[in-house]
Amino acid sequence: MNAIETRSLTKQYGGARGISDVNLSVAEGEVFGFIGPNGAGKSTTIRTLLGLISPTSGSAFIFGKSCAEHPDTRREVGYLPSEVFYYDRMRVGELLQYSASFYKKDCKQRIAQLAEVMDLDLKKRIDDLSFGNKKKVGIVQGLLHEPKLIILDEPTSGLDPLMQQRFFELIAEENRKGATVFFSSHILSEVQRLCDRVAFIKDGKIIKQEKVSILQENSYKKFALEAKAPIGQNLQHLEGVSGFTAKDKVASFMFKGNLNAMMKEIAGMELSNISITEPDLEEIFLHYYEKEE
Numbered sequence: 001m002n003a004i005e006t007r008s009l010t011k012q013y014g015g016a017r018g019i020s021d022v023n024l025s026v027a028e029g030e031v032f033g034f035i036g037p038n039g040a041g042k043s044t045t046i047r048t049l050l051g052l053i054s055p056t057s058g059s060a061f062i063f064g065k066s067c068a069e070h071p072d073t074r075r076e077v078g079y080l081p082s083e084v085f086y087y088d089r090m091r092v093g094e095l096l097q098y099s100a101s102f103y104k105k106d107c108k109q110r111i112a113q114l115a116e117v118m119d120l121d122l123k124k125r126i127d128d129l130s131f132g133n134k135k136k137v138g139i140v141q142g143l144l145h146e147p148k149l150i151i152l153d154e155p156t157s158g159l160d161p162l163m164q165q166r167f168f169e170l171i172a173e174e175n176r177k178g179a180t181v182f183f184s185s186h187i188l189s190e191v192q193r194l195c196d197r198v199a200f201i202k203d204g205k206i207i208k209q210e211k212v213s214i215l216q217e218n219s220y221k222k223f224a225l226e227a228k229a230p231i232g233q234n235l236q237h238l239e240g241v242s243g244f245t246a247k248d249k250v251a252s253f254m255f256k257g258n259l260n261a262m263m264k265e266i267a268g269m270e271l272s273n274i275s276i277t278e279p280d281l282e283e284i285f286l287h288y289y290e291k292e293e
């Protein structure tokens with residue numbers, strides 16, 4: 001059974017596009033990245049999964065149950081929204097106990113553990129907390145009931161690098177214990193670090209789904225050349241070359257295709273330097289987006 005499945009999921013806000021025909025399936029135990037620029041439709045997809053909004057058409061399932069028909073499935077889900085709002089007068093501990101009461105489970109020990117890992121003072125009033133500390137409250141709130149599915153919407157904004165690291169370790173540990181993770185972000189490096197698979201969304205549509213390892217291995221290599229004489233445009237016309245830029249004796253481009261053909265071409269040049277590197281997800285992502293423009 002998949003932890004998440006959407007079939008032709010579509011949401012229109014009045015006449016305006018939210019998401020269109022989104023098909024996703026996330027296996028139990030997977031860490032799945034959901035990547036797209038602002039306004040692409042990430043939050044809309046998540047809010048539909050949580051049953052917070054109804055789709056215009058199509059359907060969404062969590063652990064095989066329809067999100068629209070079984071709102072109680074929410075109990076299996078830990079959700080960290082991109083922005084958190086609280087009743088400011090409450091103390092952190094009180095708020096978290098109040099959240100825990102929703103799950104009819106004793107979460108005291110778990111709250112204490114999570115607060116320690118995230119370095120969060122349970123005695124403080126919410127309105128005395130910084131943005132980053134409020135975010136930590138959201139993290140503890142999302143994880144306190146040991147959910148089987150963790151849905152994260154831009155989870156690290158506002159956290160300093162040390163806290164981001166702790167947060168990633170926490171999520172990786174939950175995943176090792178069996179939780180499925182759905183991780184929405186526009187920061188590619190963090191998705192690359194944590195996720196098994198990734199879906200790219202643009203203008204409300206999924207444009208690509210791929211294993212992170214395959215994206216990195218089977219995809220484009222990044223070439224940077226420095227020659228002893230000015231580099232012409234010949235390489236640009238080879239099959240598989242994209243993003244070619246050449247200025248005097250220096251050239252760079254992305255390449256996907258027959259590496260031997262490329263090396264033969266380069267062998268004819270008098271080089272002073274060469275580097276062939278794996279592009280990071282950011283570059284791969286930009287490439288997909290360029291192609292779709």
Ligand SMILES: Nc1ncnc2c1ncn2[C@@H]1O[C@H](COP(=O)(O)OP(=O)(O)OP(=O)(O)O)[C@@H](O)[C@H]1O
Pocket residue numbers: 013016017018019036037038039040041042043044045082186
């Ligand atoms: N309540 C709403 N009413 C009208 N349009 C909306 C509403 N919520 C979202 N939209 C529109 O739906 C589209 C998708 O927005 P959504 O918030 O899902 O994107 P996102 O990928 O989460 O972006 P961000 O990273 O900025 O949060 C956008 O064009 C947005 O303007």
